[in-house]
Amino acid sequence: MKRTTRIKKKTKYRLWYLGVLTVLVLVLVIFNLALSPMRNAKKQATQLAQQYAGLKEETAFYHYNRNHTYYTVAGTNDKKQKIYAIVAQNGKKINVYQQNEGISEASAKKITQQTGNVKKITHTALGMHKNKPVWEISYLNSYGNLCYDILDFKTGKVVKTIQNI
CATH class of the missing domain: 3.10.450.40 (Nuclear Transport Factor 2; Chain: A,)
Structure with missing residues (x-):
């Protein structure tokens, strides 16, 4: 009788731990999926900045969303100049500015x-x-x-x- 009660308690705790673990995994998966679009945007903006602005080292990334969405990659270009590459969301327009052209x-x-x-x-x-x-x-x-x-x-x-x- 005691043994059956102990087995039931162990089973109950195992199910409870399994439930908590399942919830944690689901939360992590949902969080990862929620961040995925921003990671993709950062990756694409960085690649475009490397291709068209000569970006060699990235130091910061900004997401601007007013009337239009822009992704800005800050860093150093192949001429060792500090630049900002402002990439339109659709990737069709890139504006490049030297950081010393404006305020920090x-x-x-x-x-x-x-x-x-x-x-x-x-x-x-x-x-x-x-x-x-x-x-x-x-x-x-x-x-x-x-x-x-x-x-x-x-x-x-x-x-x-x-x-x-």
């Missing part, structure tokens, strides 16, 4: 923080807005609302501000 990511963040209402910067991205390179800085303001600043890459001037989303 850190400078863009600093400009946004100087507005005085920034609690936490949540995301930065380099992309194209009205055919000009821009930094997009998303942040939470002091009220916890999501806000965006779009800054001109070359001048650092605020092109557009979206508040309290």
